[in-house]
Amino acid sequence: MRFIVPILCFLMAAASASAQPSDPVVLVVHGGAGTISRDRVTPERETAIRSALEEALRAGYAAIEEGNPALDGVVDAIEVLEDDPHFNAGIGGVFAADGTVRHDASIMDGATGQAGASTGTMHIRHPIQLARAVMEHSVHVMLNEEGAEEFAIQQGLEIVPNSFFHTEHRRRALEAAQERERELQGDAGYVPEEWQMIGTVGAVALDNEGHLAAGTSTGGMTNKRWGRIGDSPIIGAGTFVNDATCGVSSTGHGEYFIRLAIAHDIHARAMYGGETCTEAAEAVIHETLTEAGGTGGVIMLDRHGNVAMPFNTKGMYRGYITRSGQVTVKLYADE
């Protein structure tokens, strides 16, 4: 008996161990999951989104190729998407009910287990940089609103007026959400719709030393109020990474991702349950999240360079780049 248990554990681990791909993925990004279908995305928008995802992948790849840590790959990729108005992060972040854009972001280092996050900031040009500064230069994991901004100023991060992030299409989305809310006035069952939460961005990177990092950045949910915080800045829900298993960044209806600790659950199933990270990611999205009634998806990159991008919505903006520089970008479910 003394020998049987360790042998069984070894066999389980060996059976589920992910193979090393011949051209491992070194960076995977997402630009949000939701009601993304061919009839809703104009050709111009589709081209712009595909090229922004590719640009983000190339930016992060350049950092990793130069021998920098995975954290640099994550930050460099996410910054590109924060600067692009097509995504719900940085410029183009969705409006809260009071007409401001408020960002949430988080980052985690798979080598050290360190993490940083910020919520509800209104003036930080690149919230992902703030999340990293919280991780590297504070003794805390998560800072919010004014305090987070005070810390960002101390750290010398770029500060901009809130109007810097405002876009016309997000303004129209706020008006539509408020119109719908008025129509349902008195209906306690008002539930935000999928389109109110599209476009969050995230990245997971694997560096030349074999270390992983993951990060997520968002404007959250259109018409959010009462200081609502989604999953994106929450370690274990929106972001999680561990060098022993994989890195994960989430997108979707944040309340479900928080309740189900989606990103950590993928790691835990691989760490303690003997599944590969790919199996874990697929099961967590297509079984756990779906059975709970939640919508969204994740990007997952494991320590060998295997990638998974499961989602249960119509589409998810997503893509990855391999060690040799091969780029793949996808938007719809049938790609």
Ligand code: ASP
């Ligand atoms: N997960 C984000 C939130 O709930 C929204 C998104 O992924 O687009 O704040």
